[in-house]
Amino acid sequence: MKQRANLRSPLFLQYASRPAEVESENLLLRSEELDNASWSKIRSTITNGVEAPDGTLTADKIKPTLDNNTHRCDQVITLTDDDTYTLSFFAKTSGYNCIRVSIGQASLTFGNVVSFNLSTKLITTTGDILDYGMVDYGKGWYRCYATMNAGTTDRLVVGIGIDDSYSFAGDTNSGVYFWGTQLENSSNMSSYIKTEGTTATRAATTTAQEEDVTAELRIYSGTHETDAPTEATYSLTKSPENAKTTFEVAELIRDYIEQTTTKSSGTVWADIKLSDNLQLEKQYHFLATEGYIDNTEGLQTYLNAPSNETFMQSNSTVLIPESQTLEIPVNAQYNSFYTITTGGVEGSAVYFSNLDDNSTQIEYITVSSTDEVIKLYVDSVVIEEINIQETECSKFADHLLMFVNKYGAKQDFYVNMKSTEKFKVKDDGFSRSVIDYNTLSVNNGIHSYKRRVLESKEFYSLNTPFLDEENVQAFEELLLSEYVWLKKEGADYIPVVIKNMSMTRRTHLNDKLIQYTVEVESANHLVNIQR
Numbered sequence: 001m002k003q004r005a006n007l008r009s010p011l012f013l014q015y016a017s018r019p020a021e022v023e024s025e026n027l028l029l030r031s032e033e034l035d036n037a038s039w040s041k042i043r044s045t046i047t048n049g050v051e052a053p054d055g056t057l058t059a060d061k062i063k064p065t066l067d068n069n070t071h072r073c074d075q076v077i078t079l080t081d082d083d084t085y086t087l088s089f090f091a092k093t094s095g096y097n098c099i100r101v102s103i104g105q106a107s108l109t110f111g112n113v114v115s116f117n118l119s120t121k122l123i124t125t126t127g128d129i130l131d132y133g134m135v136d137y138g139k140g141w142y143r144c145y146a147t148m149n150a151g152t153t154d155r156l157v158v159g160i161g162i163d164d165s166y167s168f169a170g171d172t173n174s175g176v177y178f179w180g181t182q183l184e185n186s187s188n189m190s191s192y193i194k195t196e197g198t199t200a201t202r203a204a205t206t207t208a209q210e211e212d213v214t215a216e217l218r219i220y221s222g223t224h225e226t227d228a229p230t231e232a233t234y235s236l237t238k239s240p241e242n243a244k245t246t247f248e249v250a251e252l253i254r255d256y257i258e259q260t261t262t263k264s265s266g267t268v269w270a271d272i273k274l275s276d277n278l279q280l281e282k283q284y285h286f287l288a289t290e291g292y293i294d295n296t297e298g299l300q301t302y303l304n305a306p307s308n309e310t311f312m313q314s315n316s317t318v319l320i321p322e323s324q325t326l327e328i329p330v331n332a333q334y335n336s337f338y339t340i341t342t343g344g345v346e347g348s349a350v351y352f353s354n355l356d357d358n359s360t361q362i363e364y365i366t367v368s369s370t371d372e373v374i375k376l377y378v379d380s381v382v383i384e385e386i387n388i389q390e391t392e393c394s395k396f397a398d399h400l401l402m403f404v405n406k407y408g409a410k411q412d413f414y415v416n417m418k419s420t421e422k423f424k425v426k427d428d429g430f431s432r433s434v435i436d437y438n439t440l441s442v443n444n445g446i447h448s449y450k451r452r453v454l455e456s457k458e459f460y461s462l463n464t465p466f467l468d469e470e471n472v473q474a475f476e477e478l479l480l481s482e483y484v485w486l487k488k489e490g491a492d493y494i495p496v497v498i499k500n501m502s503m504t505r506r507t508h509l510n511d512k513l514i515q516y517t518v519e520v521e522s523a524n525h526l527v528n529i530q531r
Contacts, residue, residue, distance in 0.1 A: 096176020
């Protein structure tokens, strides 16, 4: 799954220089060849030729067989009893998310076991585990590591599974990609050491290797990766400071986003590669939107950029006037299907397209005032419920505001109570002579004062229906939005600018009934003066 970047907030990407390292030996053979006879296949099959973290087609995919048991690859080597070893490997999900590894134990049932979930990033341990973790290398790859004591046996086990019991779900095409398996007689993971038919040793380095880092950005629309340009949109180079190099790239990417009244607009792909030509490059893939993160959420990095949102607006209670409809944004990549309940009856499942085009990553569900509940499902499990409430009948027009919300999605918000419209003109002028010197007469049909209309704007004062406290958050995001459109009843969307400079956060406890007035100004002139 690809992360999303909120480009109204800075996006920081950091690359660490290679530190000084002690001499280390990779004790595993064929570190990039799980299909080799050095690895025993236990209820699993191997396919290879997949792109690895270093860009070569050397990664392997472990797939389960039909047996309802553990699915893994083994390599038997001689370990020193009760000594400390660190196992590391690169992994990427291909349908299955859970990986288990073990040192000093021939069975995954007992002993030193670590389980890595590539989706939730959850790590669980059993036995004498001293340290563990996951390092994001981008493009879906994680370097997982675990430090543990060997115990009293000499067998290494690397296994994959789809749940804690390692039971088989019947899918022999899915699996997990592996690459760069490494075992060191050390309490720390070091940089990757490739092996073939024998173990390999990397010499010690005495100082950190701080080389300039290049950031290549490819920004594009269309199908992810397929439509990526061959040449970088931007290529940036910086020198490390304190062995780290930091790039802030939000504004560079944001320049390529176009916002229109079309719901599918407002996103681009951003593929970013960081490299110092010494270490494995890091690659990141973002769906870039013009959302933002709160100041309380800290700085935006690849670690905390959104990656698993399902419902892309803050209020899960949606207000719709009688006989009207609106559209609700959801993240199609993280939902399987949805249902709509009307009249107490849950409708049939509607599946998301889940295409790899940037314009389809956020999909919009159309609901009406007579609908009651939308349920979002992932793998037949309800993960979100959105409640629909029909607002009281109003004698006023059902005006609708559409705005780009905190998540970068377009959100609909009705303002169907009393509204007023004003018209404002700004002008200047100059005086001129209207004397005809040939006849020494004055032409009174010509303006002696010439007026120039500089601005011609429309102003709207719009009132919301009575809101619940969830919708106060939505109204706040409306005021913070940089892109807002007004759809007057029976008309098309027009771009407007919010004029409210403040709001009071109201609650039912303090204010009983919650209602707001929003002032907007047309973003275009009534008289077309564009040249």
